[in-house]
Amino acid sequence: MNDTSKAATYARNKVTFQSAIRQANAEYAAAESIGDQDAMDAAWARMGGLQATWDKMDALAWQDAAQINGPLVGADGNEIPRRDAELCRAFGVSPNELSIAKNWTADSKMSDADKVRGYVENRARYQHMRATGQYRDDQGVVKRS
Numbered sequence: 001m002n003d004t005s006k007a008a009t010y011a012r013n014k015v016t017f018q019s020a021i022r023q024a025n026a027e028y029a030a031a032e033s034i035g036d037q038d039a040m041d042a043a044w045a046r047m048g049g050l051q052a053t054w055d056k057m058d059a060l061a062w063q064d065a066a067q068i069n070g071p072l073v074g075a076d077g078n079e080i081p082r083r084d085a086e087l088c089r090a091f092g093v094s095p096n097e098l099s100i101a102k103n104w105t106a107d108s109k110m111s112d113a114d115k116v117r118g119y120v121e122n123r124a125r126y127q128h129m130r131a132t133g134q135y136r137d138d139q140g141v142v143k144r145s
Contacts, residue, residue: 010061017054024050074099083112091116 024047031039072085074095080088088098093116101119102112110118129135 006061010057013057017050017057021047021050021054087112087116091120093120 024043028040028043028047031037031043072080072088072095074080080095080098084095084098087093087101088095090113091101093101097119098116101116103115104119104122105115107115126135
């Protein structure tokens with residue numbers, strides 16, 4: 001999903017949730033005006049559920065925006081250089097994986113981007129082989145009696 005469609009989805013959901021929350025508030029007010037405690041409880045629970053869901057969706061949107069636009073932080077808690085952040089975003093690796101990806105080969109003729117691309121390709125090949133049974137992790141396990 002690209003950034004534009006994420007923004008459009010967020011905007012649509014915001015309108016939908018605002019409308020649903022207004023409806024639940026109206027239902028609560030109507031139940032309160034006639035003293036219907038069961039309907040008040042149901043409307044209250046609905047408002048809480050809607051608000052909790054909206055809070056989580058909003059947090060996810062902010063988190064996504066921070067990942068797209070904000071600085072990336074390495075394992076040491078420090079912001080990584082912009083060039084490294086661009087590599088992380090371009091190849092979908094974490095800052096921790098980036099250091100492995102940049103150092104998996106000692107070939108000085110390869111650019112960092114080529115090293116990361118090779119790492120990502122090898123990682124995908126390894127994951128595929130594990131998933132299909134071509135590579136098993138249980139080979140050579142030592143069992144002690």
